[in-house]
Amino acid sequence: MANAPLNADAAEMGSVHQTGNFRFALMALTSLFFMWGFLTCLNDILIPYLKNMFELSYTQAMLVQFCFFGAYFIVSIPAGSLVGKIGYQKGIVTGLAIACAGCLLFYPSASYASYWMFLSAFFVLASGITILQVAANPYVSALGPAETASSRLTMTQAFNALGTTVAPFFGSYLILSNQPHEAASSAAESSIAAVHQASTVQVPYLMLAGALCVLAIIFFILKLPVLGISEQKTKQQKGTGSAWKYPHLVLGAVGIFVYVGAEVGIGSFLINFLTQPDIGGFTESQAAKYIAYYFGGAMVGRFIGALVMQKIAAGKVLAFNATCAVLLVAVAMLSEGTTAMWALLLVGLCNSIMFPTIFSLALTDLKQHTSQGSGVLCLAIVGGAIVPLLQGMLADTFGIQLAFVLPLVCYAFIAYYGLVGSKAKRPEAA
Incomplete structure (x- = not known):
């Protein structure tokens, strides 16, 4: 989380x-x-x-x-x-x-x-x-x-x-x-x-x-x-300019918004998803225990990712994880039974490094605007409030399985941010 x-x-x-x-x-x-x-x-x-x-x-x-x-x-x-x-x-x-x-x-x-x-x-x-x-x-x-x-x-x-x-x-x-x-x-x-x-x-x-x-x-x-x-702080200490002039920060804030939204959205629907007869057919009590695999995967992946990013650029690792998440969510949407179940649970492993990596990439090169940028990213956590609500509307209209298209789009943006958005040109004077 x-x-x-x-x-x-x-x-x-x-x-x-x-x-x-x-x-x-x-x-x-x-x-x-x-x-x-x-x-x-x-x-x-x-x-x-x-x-x-x-x-x-x-x-x-x-x-x-x-x-x-x-x-x-x-x-x-x-x-x-x-x-x-x-x-x-x-x-x-x-x-x-x-x-x-x-x-x-x-x-x-x-x-x-x-x-x-x-x-x-x-x-x-x-x-x-x-x-x-x-x-x-x-x-x-x-x-x-x-x-x-x-x-x-x-x-x-x-x-x-x-x-x-x-x-x-x-x-x-x-x-x-x-x-x-x-x-x-x-x-x-x-x-x-x-x-x-x-x-x-x-x-x-x-x-x-x-x-x-x-x-x-x-x-x-x-x-x-x-x-x-x-x-x-005095005006001289605060400096001039604004963090909002950095495109990679703004895109990073969107990345935090959609990441938290996707992570929370999937977790919120997991029990209802796993209790469906064509997926797991579990009782709610049984399905609840499988949430541990979703968040446990994030815990394990955090340590693996920390080692991997010592050798591979953080943006590439972020894009790889997000692409895997897109594929796994797509499998969960288009298949049934244990295949759909484990595909969605494995998204937790992909989530592991996303939040801290987006956060660090977004704050790169902000210099005196780092504090302001941190505040912007903090507010973007509100994605955990908005995205699940929109996913709920989709579930009411099209069903739980098809509603996962929203997290899929979120992860697609994160893949873009890792490869392209995080490298957006910095302003010459900020």
């Missing part, structure tokens, strides 16, 4: 590196990466769950991702300003507290069996995760020598991928396995069943709220360096 890049101020504040023994602090920070990967992946479990419970169309069900990833777009910039005022550590505590509140909101949402309350809970939860990402990414970089910052971030982000791999088993066992399999015979029974069905999410999210609360207490009492509080 994609991590939000650092915002403008946070990227610059991360250039201050501390010396000392921060092993326990880094272990605690690593748990944050695991938690927000875990929480984000649970959306893919809850989408079919809520779709069945409230008898939603695919478009309506995709409002889950619209509210969740829409929070990145709305909260990202205010989160950066907040962290700049209170620092990394207090920012992490704030993010954990808000995420905890979001988890707690699932309890009344389930009690009242209200879809709109669930959507509000998703937005609050994602707002907390956004603040966490803005604060935790640069904090990991700052807690130690500059020369090992990349290895620390790689390690912590690997645990983010681990969270997305473990979450499907948790959701399958505690949520989807408790769904009723028989339809209600009356409106009254349907209402009672909806409340009972909704209640099965209460215990899991209370458990998650408890874990987030414990983490918030730990980070509140930890004695860590006070980092991340920014100072007002």
